[in-house]
Amino acid sequence: MEDTYKIILDEKDIPKRWYNIQADFPQELEPPVHPATLRPLEPSDMKAIFPDPIIEQEISRERWIDIPAEVLDILKIWRPTPLVRARRLEKFLDTPAKIYFKNESVSPPGSHKPNTAIAQAYYNKISGTGRLTTETGAGQWGSSLAFACGYFGIECVIYMVKVSYEQKPYRRGMMKTWGGTVYASPSERTQAGRKILAADPNSQGSLGIAISEAVEDAVTSTNTKYSLGSVANHVVLHQSIIGLEAKKQMAMAGDYPDVVIGCHGGGSNFAGISFPFLSDNITEGKTTRFVAAEPSACPTLTAGEFVYDFGDTVGMTPLYKMYSLGHSFMPSGIHAGGLRYHGASPLVSSALKHKQIEAMALQQMECFDAAVTFARTEGIIPAPETSHAIRAAIIEANKCRETGESKTILFNLSGHGHVDMFSYEKYFSGEMEDFQLPGEEIQKALAGLPLRA
């Protein structure tokens, strides 16, 4: 493959089944608990917000779950995505390491998010849902769900974190172009929003608050369900298509990763690229390392606790056993808006707790440095979120330069930064800064959780 950069699968080789790591975990997952009773959640408790097929996937232990033909048909608009050998980055770093990236930025909304948005819109459609609500931070998820709902004739209502609503008008425009309706959160439309605004009329919002609003809207409106863009088991399942494709492509390249890297916000893109390879560690004794790269300003995996916590800020969702900074933790206004979440996927959390994966916290400035290096070598301008994965890959490649080892590094290029140029401008103008680990705030936010271990 000496001359080749992109390793391209045929459309016919798109995986036809999702991979569910719950079938292979040697450990047991602790069940979510009901926010009112604090007893294990019954599947039927989720009916108010999710359609039955999604609930089935949320709790399934089946190893393989068929991807419906209707979903595959739409995924084909941009899938299979390229696997790219980053030869120019390798050369620039003067590393003996081989660096590959899976380019999920080629979807129309620009990230991995539509992999699950299409599936969720489909299952809602066949279950009779007419309207879907969701939250969005940086806007990647909201635009992906608007894009997906359009294909199934479902109305899409998006609560967008206010600071992003104001700073990212382009993402707002994308959601409208695909037919979505966008509200700045906190809004006056929900009790949760009004409560936050009463306490702080200038609230800039957070992902946790927007989730509270979207869930409340779903449970109080007719024919409406809620859709979640990360964290949940079914989202992790849908994102497995990334790693499944990457495995086929690595085999085409005659290679296999020593290290797999993804940026980490809620966990779905990291799990998407990692879990199909982690399966080989568990079932075949492979020894690949998996590195979740998160921001130092919101260090859920590296500084959070493994506790039961709510998924949202107000406390409407079930409690999940996960790494958390506390649901009232308010992360600094870093530019990787998609990584500003207090919790983490229960599946990723369990894998970290059982040392099947690692985590690494990175500062904002070193990530933008990495992003610019990547843009000037591999051409693509990455999303600020994605820059964390790139920075972690560069750290691993630099280690190889020191040791002389020719390791194979694979990272997920989860999204492009075309609508994040505002953040790049801040970086170039010298107005961007790093944040210190918010230790005390984390302890305050974790204190008093109902089921703290």
Next chain:
Amino acid sequence: MEDTYKIILDEKDIPKRWYNIQADFPQELEPPVHPATLRPLEPSDMKAIFPDPIIEQEISRERWIDIPAEVLDILKIWRPTPLVRARRLEKFLDTPAKIYFKNESVSPPGSHKPNTAIAQAYYNKISGTGRLTTETGAGQWGSSLAFACGYFGIECVIYMVKVSYEQKPYRRGMMKTWGGTVYASPSERTQAGRKILAADPNSQGSLGIAISEAVEDAVTSTNTKYSLGSVANHVVLHQSIIGLEAKKQMAMAGDYPDVVIGCHGGGSNFAGISFPFLSDNITEGKTTRFVAAEPSACPTLTAGEFVYDFGDTVGMTPLYKMYSLGHSFMPSGIHAGGLRYHGASPLVSSALKHKQIEAMALQQMECFDAAVTFARTEGIIPAPETSHAIRAAIIEANKCRETGESKTILFNLSGHGHVDMFSYEKYFSGEMEDFQLPGEEIQKALAGLPLRA
């Protein structure tokens, strides 16, 4: 191919030679003339702004010109680009027509422009150029040249039309990310800019003014050349890779176009998709139609005259025999900034004059309607410029619905609209309007041209 949407070439099947339609034109091209002497331009007259290999390509009559390996190697970052069968758009239009589009939006800068930017940066590099100047309107070209110069260690200086500089900060950010330096034009850096500002301190600029500034900077600075993003013969040559790839892909699909469509600003993307097919009309007696889709507010091909005119506003460039609205014509502030140019490629102009191609003028609103239809069917949000090609394709497809003919329509998806969401917002907010044909202004601008036929 029933199940397939994307028709993907292998990297090894990227064309290795560019196609030069000058070899096949039955008509003679009238030569450019010197702005001072009004005599035919000598190749040596171009040495102040172009390196020798570019001048050779500008005047070459060779049918095929080899693409250097160093250029191919960088084109592989995003090439070959997909050819897509737009089955969802066909279904939405309920047309018996088959619609294909060539997706040039997948390049890192988001358009077809880097096809020539990479080639021009390469030829300048091997000719010893250390610094390249250029102009940009919407920013697609400037970001492409910044992207290209980075790979060859050439300093890139971009004069960006002031109205776009202010309205499109994201494009500015992209140019910086790839290492370019951007100035709002008219600027105080050049005599041309100062002259315009003295007459109108609030001048919002135009492509013609920015060209004047970039050319002046090149001829008055050391080790500096100028680079042009459209219009010129060598640019049209480099863009032939679009049509050459599309021909291979149409053959893979077992199809051949009855109509080929591109939007038209300076002519390079239209020529890029069209000329390799037009070759078959000329040499093999095929009867494909070619439609250049331009904005009604800047109707160079449909309302301009075929005259000798300057390429820039101030009158520093040679005069070219081309369709022109007059070099002093100032187009309305339409949102397709890349189509606001008074002139047209001499090659495209000659083809139109000799009825080898057709042109069509379209209103802004109908093009945005088409863009939203396209985004909601095929997923991709197109650039406002590109929306003209989509609108023309829809017009052709609707004709097929009326006649029942199953024609094959191919258009060039020249760029995405990720950094044009400002314009989409205007469209959704109802603040956008159409413009009338600026007939009197055109007559005024054409009056008094030195060599008017």
